[in-house]
Amino acid sequence: MLASKSLRLGAQAIKGLTRVSHFPKSVCPTTLTRRNPYVQDGELFSTTATGTADVENEEKQKISVTFVDKDGEETQIKVPVGMSMLEAAHENDIELEGACEGSLACSTCHVIVMDVEQYNKLEEPTDEENDMLDLAFGLTETSRLGCQVIAKPELDGLRLALPAATRNFAVDGFKPKPH
């Protein structure tokens, strides 16, 4: 417990010193959101809809999403319908990692849906997403990968917590699995 406390203080100390944005300036958001050519399950997070009139409406529509970081700080953003939470986070400088850039090969964009009702509005995670969630730090019953949660009108008001992974790593005796 003691260790966890001092570590959190340490994390806050870093935070206080942080002046550089999440990515170096050369980062172009489009490189983060580009679809990966190797992913066969690409249709899972495809944003193309079939209707035409609906598409126009949907594309203009944005929902409100709140990210709560590990220190409890909240950031509310507007996310266009059809966009993944990973992309949305990156467009808004929210510190959500995306090591594999949404290709379902890592667990770094792990988010916790804070409201069970909201969680139930999401489609069930696929086997492939579950395989990655297996490896997520601080997994909960309502954990999802940010790249697989796509904004839709019913999700307006969605609240997502970023897991306090550092604590789990240092204190809870986390046993990582081989890659």
Added chain:
Amino acid sequence: MLYLRSSSMATLTAMFSRKFSSLTRRSLRVCVVGSGPAGFYTAEKMLKAYDEAEVDIIDRLPTPFGLVRSGVAPDHPETKIVINQFSRVAHNERCSFFGNVTLGSSIFLSELRQIYHVVVLAYGAESDRVLGIPGEELSGVHSAREFVWWYNGHPDLSQLAPDLKNTDTAIVLGQGNVALDVARILLRSPAELAVTDIASHALSALRESSIRKVYLVGRRGPVQAACTAKELREILAIKGLYVNIKEADLLITSADEEEMKNNRIRRRVFDLLSKASSSSHPHPSSGQKELHFTFFRKPEKFLESNDRNGHVAGLHFEKTTLKEVEGSGKQIAAGTGQYEDLECGLVLKSIGYKSLPIDGLPFDHSKGVVPNIRGRVLSCDAAQPEDGLYVCGWLKRGPTGIIATNLYDADETVASISEDIKRKEPTSEFAITKPGREGLLQLLESRMVQVVTFRDWEKIDSEEKRLGSLIGKPREKVTDWRNLLEIAAK
């Protein structure tokens, strides 16, 4: 050649001196040793935490990214996407990469500690655990790491040339994800591998391979298998593969159930194995490739071939049963006194990597890691932290975990660094100017070391992509030290 090296070094130093003078005097000079995920995540977090940090990443190879390049399987391109993020870090104007710089020969730890305020060792685990049983030195017995480095074109092992032509059977010892990787590479159709960045020497050897049967052997049962669901699902899905899992091995005890209850991965892995067992045919059809999951077998000795002197012909196993370690909820393998032999012509030991010690660095030989408290290196005798010396990644916590594990690991090490800096600030320790990059480059120049910068690596990168595009691969790795250095020096 020497002339070329020293002249390009001089240009380099001049270049950096100019850049250097424009920076503030009170830079925090940081050196990270090792450019794998642990090294790059540490660098990224240090740059983020301190505007005044100047981070140099050194690596003994001319190429960056550590195991993302030489460990991740060629048919897992999506796992390598993280290279994009690491490259953005390397392009940060306060970050430099210096490849072909070996700690312990090009530069020494004591020197780095003099030149830099903070030294973070993240050089991983470049050796292997051994079984310590008779016959381990026979030819045809390799560590999985060697085999992986070979098919991934690591310049140290491009000459390994494992014999895949004189046998139809390979035994893989271990059932973790590395074991599954090497088994999958042996069993997958070479046509599918031909469109990956697998080293061409490995692709040709696999095309001529006569291996059609692979045993994945574990000391314990299916509930304890160390792999994860993704890799298991993948190998079970290989087209036309006959999978054999003995039904009797799938009978579980209450202790097994308890283990699974507490571990989602174990539960999902067991489910996959059970499903694979029930859906498989009783016998392979002729010519079909086979994968056998063999549980409850402990290797006792390697058997030598009668016809091929010094070559492995099989393994002698003791059958095991699970025994609960009281109070821990864990079960270990205990011998039963019954034995069984399995014939094979190739053995890949996938029983774990091991870090290597270096001069002047405290090292825990039994655990194979550097003794540390949350990344602060502890001195040999006392439990006193070494000033300004830190570890991250496998060297810190042992060779387990996924790439993302290093994200949290780096968080922890950088938090320790920050606490120490904060504590020192009142005494103005950071007012002490350290030469950092300039000092490093001067030393390397005096030793005629050809430093490979990130721009030099990008030359190698473009060349590899160009070579790959000629034969329908995303990249054709340059696997020879001299070629790598020549391309870098162009």
